[in-house]
Amino acid sequence: MSISNAPNLGAALDALADAAAALRFDLAGPTQPADRALRDRTVQVVRRYLMPRLVSGDAPVTVAVVGPTGGGKSTLVNSLAGAVISPAGVLRPTTGRPVVWRHRDSPQLPDLEDLSVDTRLDDHPLLRGLTVVDTPDIDSQVSGHRRIAEAVVDRADLAMFVTTPQRYADAAPWEMLERLRRRGMALMVVLNRMSRRTQAVRSDLARLLDRAGVVPLGGIVEIQEQRLQGDERLLPRPSLRRLASLLEGVARDRREFVDAAFAATLEEVVAGGRRLLAALEQHQATSEELVSIVAKVHEAHLEDLVLDLEGADLVRPEAVGHGTSVQMGSASDVGAVRWSEELVRAVAARLAAARRATEAAWSRHPGGDELVPVPGVGTAEVRRAVDVWLDDLADVADRSRRWTRSSVERSAFAALTEPGGTDRRGRSARARLVAVVGELFERQRDGIVAVALARRDPPARTVALRQAVSVVEERRRAGSV
Ligand SMILES: Nc1nc2c(ncn2[C@@H]2O[C@H](COP(=O)(O)OP(=O)(O)O)[C@@H](O)[C@H]2O)c(=O)[nH]1
Ligand SMILES: [Mg+2]
Numbered sequence: 001m002s003i004s005n006a007p008n009l010g011a012a013l014d015a016l017a018d019a020a021a022a023l024r025f026d027l028a029g030p031t032q033p034a035d036r037a038l039r040d041r042t043v044q045v046v047r048r049y050l051m052p053r054l055v056s057g058d059a060p061v062t063v064a065v066v067g068p069t070g071g072g073k074s075t076l077v078n079s080l081a082g083a084v085i086s087p088a089g090v091l092r093p094t095t096g097r098p099v100v101w102r103h104r105d106s107p108q109l110p111d112l113e114d115l116s117v118d119t120r121l122d123d124h125p126l127l128r129g130l131t132v133v134d135t136p137d138i139d140s141q142v143s144g145h146r147r148i149a150e151a152v153v154d155r156a157d158l159a160m161f162v163t164t165p166q167r168y169a170d171a172a173p174w175e176m177l178e179r180l181r182r183r184g185m186a187l188m189v190v191l192n193r194m195s196r197r198t199q200a201v202r203s204d205l206a207r208l209l210d211r212a213g214v215v216p217l218g219g220i221v222e223i224q225e226q227r228l229q230g231d232e233r234l235l236p237r238p239s240l241r242r243l244a245s246l247l248e249g250v251a252r253d254r255r256e257f258v259d260a261a262f263a264a265t266l267e268e269v270v271a272g273g274r275r276l277l278a279a280l281e282q283h284q285a286t287s288e289e290l291v292s293i294v295a296k297v298h299e300a301h302l303e304d305l306v307l308d309l310e311g312a313d314l315v316r317p318e319a320v321g322h323g324t325s326v327q328m329g330s331a332s333d334v335g336a337v338r339w340s341e342e343l344v345r346a347v348a349a350r351l352a353a354a355r356r357a358t359e360a361a362w363s364r365h366p367g368g369d370e371l372v373p374v375p376g377v378g379t380a381e382v383r384r385a386v387d388v389w390l391d392d393l394a395d396v397a398d399r400s401r402r403w404t405r406s407s408v409e410r411s412a413f414a415a416l417t418e419p420g421g422t423d424r425r426g427r428s429a430r431a432r433l434v435a436v437v438g439e440l441f442e443r444q445r446d447g448i449v450a451v452a453l454a455r456r457d458p459p460a461r462t463v464a465l466r467q468a469v470s471v472v473e474e475r476r477r478a479g480s481v
């Protein structure tokens with residue numbers, strides 16, 4: 001595919017980056033770090049590689065020089081340039097920031113603005129077709145170095161992987177190679193600092209590359225360990241001949257390499273977008289499970305409470321006993337306060353039990369654990385609701401005129417003390433109380449559900465991402481015919 005063939009791809013990519021950038025993945029879980037990393041990488045690759053490349057297809061190929069510490073990356077770049085471009089050294093790691101070696105007239109590509117790079121402008125003939133980026137060491141103790149190297153590689157058109165007989169089997173470089181392979185970009189492999197004693201390494205490295213599915217451009221380039229020359233400590237020209245001619249070939253055919261890298265990256269971005277959609281579905285399912293836990297726990301606790309209420313089992317009999325004075329028609333405030341407070345405490349305790357049961361279940365759940373403790377409906381709120389219930393009964397009494405204040409309290413009292421309930425007013429007061437308590441449970445449930453929902457990416461984000469991925473995919477197909 002040629003980049004210029006894809007109509008309106010820029011706008012589609014822009015929308016895709018926006019949709020990916022909007023994702024939060026705020027629900028913790030085993031996949032959260034990977035999901036966020038994929039989101040960040042997708043946004044970065046689209047904004048800082050694909051979009052700039054789309055408008056500058058003719059700009060030089062970006063070659064990222066990567067590999068283990070002390071592999072001689074900086075020395076190679078300097079030797080190609082015939083000058084110190086990137087400081088090399090025994091003190092490791094020497095290269096903390098990427099160094100961009102670029103032609104004076106070349107555009108600033110790829111976009112490495114966020115990485116704080118050092119740029120060396122030059123007019124070396126190779127730079128007509130290439131921009132070389134020397135990267136920090138990927139096995140460095142400084143973990144930030146590795147991330148910077150990965151970010152550079154993600155935005156390059158081609159990688160030059162430099163390793164040595166001492167380091168070629170290390171783990172970190174192979175993880176980097178896997179990243180390169182996944183992206184499907186062209187890769188040069190340099191086996192540097194070779195000696196007669198290390199000849200066997202070559203075939204071993206070839207075997208490992210083969211097994212990893214990596215096909216190095218132009219085969220493995222071997223460079224013998226040399227005495228470095230001059231104050232600049234450069235390799236003698238002849239030992240670079242093979243590498244230089246390979247790079248000249250890349251520079252000459254740059255359009256081909258750029259198009260191939262662009263197409264492979266676009267494909268990877270679309271696949272990444274699909275993986276983000278799958279991850280969103282997973283997060284959605286987690287949040288639904290959390291919500292359903294809250295709903296089930298509250299339903300069960302409310303059901304128990306209502307059963308106890310109907311069995312006149314909610315409030316301790318001795319507390320209710322103080323209300324007998326009410327029943328006898330001589331409203332004792334002390335007694336009334338006592339049993340209504342007892343009711344408040346009993347309901348608050350059931351709400352607290354539901355809250356604790358929710359917390360226990362959430363704690364065992366990935367994604368729920370860090371949302372604990374959750375908010376609950378407290379005693380004061382319950383008291384207000386019970387007061388409203390009593391006022392409500394009084395209201396009904398006013399309207400019917402046949403009820404008096406004492407009969408209100410009597411029905412309230414009957415609601416709490418008569419199992420089954422034979423008293424009509426008692427039954428209706430109880431029905432009202434059930435509604436009041438049900439409302440309290442709903443309020444608590446909704447408050448806790450809101451905690452889970454606040455961590456969820458709302459469905460609109462999924463819709464936007466799905467739309468953006470399919471538009472990019474469509475444009476990509478249109479461009480590849
Ligand atoms: N003698 C000799 N030293 C080298 C060679 N290549 C690199 N070095 C030295 O090895 C050290 C690390 O090299 P450097 O280019 O900084 O490696 P980097 O970490 O991969 O950039 C430096 O002191 C270099 O001078 C070589 O071919 N011969
Ligand atoms: Mg270096």
